[in-house]
Amino acid sequence: MKNGLKDKTKEMIAAYGFLMPNLLGFLLFTSIPVLASLCLSFVKWDLLSDGPQFAGLKNFFELLKDPFFGKYCWNTLVLMAAIPLSMAGSLLLAIALNQKLKGTTVFRTIYFLPTICSGVAIFMLWRLMYNANSGLLNSMIAQFGDMLGLRLIGPNWLTDEAWAKPAFIIMNVWQSVGGYNMILYLAALQGVPRDLYEAAEIDGANSWQKFWNVTWPQISPTTFFIATMSLIGGFQAGFDQAYMMTGGGPNGSTTTIIYYIFNNAFEWYRMGYAAAISWVLFLIIFAITVVKWRFFGKVVHYT
Amino acid sequence: MGNHIDQLIQEEMRQEIAASASRSKRKVVVKAVTELKEKSPLKLRLQRGALFLALLVGAVSMAAPFLWMISTSLAETGQVFAENRPWWQEWLPMSFYWQNYVKVWAVVPFAQFYLNSIFVSLCITFGQVATSAMAAYAFARLSFPGRDKIFFGYLATMMIPGAVTMIPVFILLRHFGWIDTYKALILPGIFSAYGTFMLRQFFLTLPKELEDAAKIDGCSYFKIFWHIILPLSKPALATLTTFTFMGAWMNLMWPLIVVNTHTKYTLPVGLAYFQGVHGTDWTLLMAASMMMILPILLVFIFNQRFFVEGIKLAGIKG
Numbered sequence: 001m002k003n004g005l006k007d008k009t010k011e012m013i014a015a016y017g018f019l020m021p022n023l024l025g026f027l028l029f030t031s032i033p034v035l036a037s038l039c040l041s042f043v044k045w046d047l048l049s050d051g052p053q054f055a056g057l058k059n060f061f062e063l064l065k066d067p068f069f070g071k072y073c074w075n076t077l078v079l080m081a082a083i084p085l086s087m088a089g090s091l092l093l094a095i096a097l098n099q100k101l102k103g104t105t106v107f108r109t110i111y112f113l114p115t116i117c118s119g120v121a122i123f124m125l126w127r128l129m130y131n132a133n134s135g136l137l138n139s140m141i142a143q144f145g146d147m148l149g150l151r152l153i154g155p156n157w158l159t160d161e162a163w164a165k166p167a168f169i170i171m172n173v174w175q176s177v178g179g180y181n182m183i184l185y186l187a188a189l190q191g192v193p194r195d196l197y198e199a200a201e202i203d204g205a206n207s208w209q210k211f212w213n214v215t216w217p218q219i220s221p222t223t224f225f226i227a228t229m230s231l232i233g234g235f236q237a238g239f240d241q242a243y244m245m246t247g248g249g250p251n252g253s254t255t256t257i258i259y260y261i262f263n264n265a266f267e268w269y270r271m272g273y274a275a276a277i278s279w280v281l282f283l284i285i286f287a288i289t290v291v292k293w294r295f296f297g298k299v300v301h302y303t
Numbered sequence: 304m305g306n307h308i309d310q311l312i313q314e315e316m317r318q319e320i321a322a323s324a325s326r327s328k329r330k331v332v333v334k335a336v337t338e339l340k341e342k343s344p345l346k347l348r349l350q351r352g353a354l355f356l357a358l359l360v361g362a363v364s365m366a367a368p369f370l371w372m373i374s375t376s377l378a379e380t381g382q383v384f385a386e387n388r389p390w391w392q393e394w395l396p397m398s399f400y401w402q403n404y405v406k407v408w409a410v411v412p413f414a415q416f417y418l419n420s421i422f423v424s425l426c427i428t429f430g431q432v433a434t435s436a437m438a439a440y441a442f443a444r445l446s447f448p449g450r451d452k453i454f455f456g457y458l459a460t461m462m463i464p465g466a467v468t469m470i471p472v473f474i475l476l477r478h479f480g481w482i483d484t485y486k487a488l489i490l491p492g493i494f495s496a497y498g499t500f501m502l503r504q505f506f507l508t509l510p511k512e513l514e515d516a517a518k519i520d521g522c523s524y525f526k527i528f529w530h531i532i533l534p535l536s537k538p539a540l541a542t543l544t545t546f547t548f549m550g551a552w553m554n555l556m557w558p559l560i561v562v563n564t565h566t567k568y569t570l571p572v573g574l575a576y577f578q579g580v581h582g583t584d585w586t587l588l589m590a591a592s593m594m595m596i597l598p599i600l601l602v603f604i605f606n607q608r609f610f611v612e613g614i615k616l617a618g619i620k621g
Contacts, residue, residue, distance in 0.1 A: 014524040015445035022438035023453065025494025030460050033471035040470060047474070093361070101355050109607065110362045113369065116603045119553035120571040121592035124578060125372050128585055136371050178365060236464050240555045244575060258466055265470050266560050278466040289462045 040275035047269050059276035068252065069260065069277065076256040078165050080234040082172035087226060089177040094185035095215075111178025118175050123244035126171050130157035130245075158246050161253045168241060168254060181226050188222035189215065228292040232285050257281055376403055376589035403590040410581060413591065415566055416573030423485065423558075423569055424551040427492040431547045432540060435498035440528050442499070443506035444514070454503075457496040473560055487561040488569065492551060498543050505539040506532060542609045549599060570595050 041059055043052035063069055093111060097104050114122065129136040138154030145152030157167040192215060200210045238256030242248050248255035248263075255263075257277065265274035379400045407413050441447070442454050472491050473482075481487045509532065517527050533540070555571040562568060568576060574591055581587055 011445055011524070012447045015441045015447035015450070018437040018441035018445070018524070018528070019447075019453070022434040022494055022499060025434065025490070026457065026460075026496060028475070029472055029491045029494050030463075030468055030496065031456065033468040033475065034460060034463055036471035036474070037467045047477070093358075096354055096358055099351065099354060101351060101358070103355075103358075107358050107362055109604075110365050112603075113600075114365060116549075116599060117369075117596045119595075119599075120555050120574050121595040122368075124574060124588055124592050125368055127578075128375070128588065129368060129371065136368070174365070174368075232462075236466065240571075243555065243559075244578070261466050261470075262556065262560075265473070271470055271474065275467075275470050278464065278470065281464055282467055285462060285464055 037275045037278060040272050041279050043272045045271045047271060052272070055272060059273050060280075062273065063276055063280065068255075071252060072255045072257055072260045075165070075253065076235060076238060079168055079172070079238055079254075079256065080231070082169045082176070083227070083230045083234055085169070086173045086176045087181060087223070087230070089173060090179075090181040090226075091185050091219075091223075093178055093182050094189055095211075097182075098186060098189045108178075108182075111182065113178075114175045115179030120240060120244055122175070123241050127158065127245045130167055132156040132159065159250055161250050164246060164250055164253050168238075168245075171241070181230075184222055184226060185219065188219040192218040224295060225292075228288055228295075231288050235281060235284050235288075372589050372593060375585055376593050377401070378403075378586050380584065380586050400586070403586045404594070407587055407591045407594070410587060411573065411577050412565055412568075413573065413577075413594075416568050416570045417594075419485075419488075419566075419568060419573075420552060420570040423488045423492075424548055426485075426489045427551040428544055428548045430489070430493035431495050431498050432544050434493060435495055435502050435543065436533065436536070436540065437528070438499045439502035439506055440532055442503045444532075445524070457499060461496050461500065469557070469560065476561060482561055483563055483567060485567070488558055488567070492554075492557070495547075498547065501543060502536070502539055505536055509535050538609070541606065545602060545606050545609050548602065552599060 040052070042054065042056060044055045044058070045052035097108060132138055132154065135154075135157070137157065141152050141154040155163045157163050196214045196218070197210060200214050205213065236258050238254070239258045239262060242254045242256065242259050246254045248259050258281070261274050261277050261281070264270045264277065377399050379398060442450065476482055476487045476491075481490075513531050513535075514527050517531060522530075553571065554569070555575065558569045558572045559575070562572065565573075565576070574595060577591055578588060
């Protein structure tokens with residue numbers, strides 16, 4: 001009995017020893033900051049004056065009336081048009097790569113490249129490609145026009161308010177179409193039982209009917225999973241690309257929620273206001289997560 | 304994992320159905336299917352050819368920007384803007400002006416950015432994998448008071464966006480006087496609830512027998528962790544290592560927030576700065592970008608299976 005107690009104490013000491021480094025970091029850089037952020041959202045503080053001034057719900061009321069916040073939320077939503085486009089592309093690609101054609105591995109690697117290399121370097125590349133005068137895209141458009149005997153002039157992609165968002169959407173689809181989502185779809189397709197297709201073939205179903213009645217319902221959990229994860233990612237996205245390519249412009253048309261938080265906190269030192277926006281962002285993400293929980297019953301879905 | 308079990312169940316059901324079906328009936332089915340498949344080999348072959356062609360066109364458009372990047376990075380400055388070039392000269396390197404790659408190192412403290420990025424990314428990766436693995440071992444295998452409550456705390460914070468914590472962490476680091484230091488770049492990146500969660504889930508799947516045997520032999524918990532758990536978890540550890548390193552290497556926003564002298568810049572901030580100063584020198588910009596992408600490309604080419612496995616192991620964006 002005594003020995004057993006001793007073993008338990010030993011195990012406990014060992015456990016806390018293993019846990020301690022991570023737990024200390026977790027408390028210092030995650031849990032305490034979460035609480036601090038909640039407190040911050042009720043104060044006004046520019047880091048320079050004597051200290052935080054209690055403001056109650058003022059930050060949140062201000063947010064409701066802030067025309068920029070509404071605009072940037074709208075920007076974030078519009079840029080998320082890339083999600084369904086890229087998902088459809090991922091599914092098509094996965095179906096094509098699932099046909100056991102020659103060179104599938106090579107194709108998969110090439111399609112995966114933009115996802116792997118995403119980041120600052122790629123945004124710089126696309127900034128040059130979108131350059132209105134000598135960028136790759138517009139010179140291709142012009143040369144295509146020459147071939148047809150027309151004089152085609154490409155748009156000012158990144159400096160025209162009407163074209164900046166479509167430019168970002170095209171780039172984002174290019175970046176994500178062959179990436180993680182395609183791999184998830186590929187795994188899901190390989191999980192569809194073969195005899196369902198055989199049964200459908202016996203019933204005389206054509207390719208489209210097989211897709212619509214067998215494949216699509218069978219892979220719907222994956223579709224739902226990708227959609228929710230992309231939505232959660234989409235609401236927090238858009239900083240790196242806008243910072244590198246447009247600085248949030250032209251006329252604020254590529255500024256997203258996360259960029260507005262960054263500007264408020266670290267450009268204008270409006271710590272309380274930035275914290276309040278970040279909590280609105282949290283609420284949006286929380287709502288999506290709850291929907292996801294309802295569906296999967298767990299935090300992370302295993303494929 | 305759920306899918307895997309489903310697959311097993313479905314496989315079993317399939318076999319049962321197959322066994323219970325009468326032989327003759329089965330023959331008819333098989334015959335019908337083969338007939339359908341052999342119906343029009345030419346049409347099928349054409350379809351597959353068209354599909355291959357479509358995939359090829361897609362692959363070219365995926366790779367084209369990279370080709371353009373390479374050829375621009377190797378061009379002489381005047382060449383990029385040359386009018387009336389035939390279209391293929393945009394894509395293929397027409398010259399090999401390697402000097403661009405050398406020039407980058409001279410124009411900005413690129414070597415310093417590179418070293419900073421390597422140092423910071425390695426520290427974050429090592430720290431995160433080590434602390435996550437240790438904590439995950441405690442959560443998965445040891446019992447101690449408050450374990451489930453603490454673990455629930457970890458889970459609960461996983462859905463909180465980084466934007467929420469980044470402001471207080473900045474204020475905290477400022478309070479410590481750590482702004483513009485390597486500590487500020489590295490420490491907040493080390494502790495990850497997600498890494499702990501992922502490794503815990505993996506450790507739970509490991510068989511317990513080896514550990515029990517080791518315990519009877521009087522092995523310490525650390526020895527068990529070091530000699531049994533870690534060697535068995537190489538795939539999960541490799542996956543976490545790969546993704547952590549990539550995340551740290553690419554991170555733009557955090558270094559932008561906590562660092563403000565050139566000598567502390569990591570590559571992404573360095574590139575942003577470079578673009579601000581030499582924004583019109585395309586050849587240099589592309590050479591610098593190539594050099595930033597290269598290490599990641601190498602990691603990807605040699606660890607490709609970890610990417611694929613990692614995604615399948617757990618929804619990676621969670």
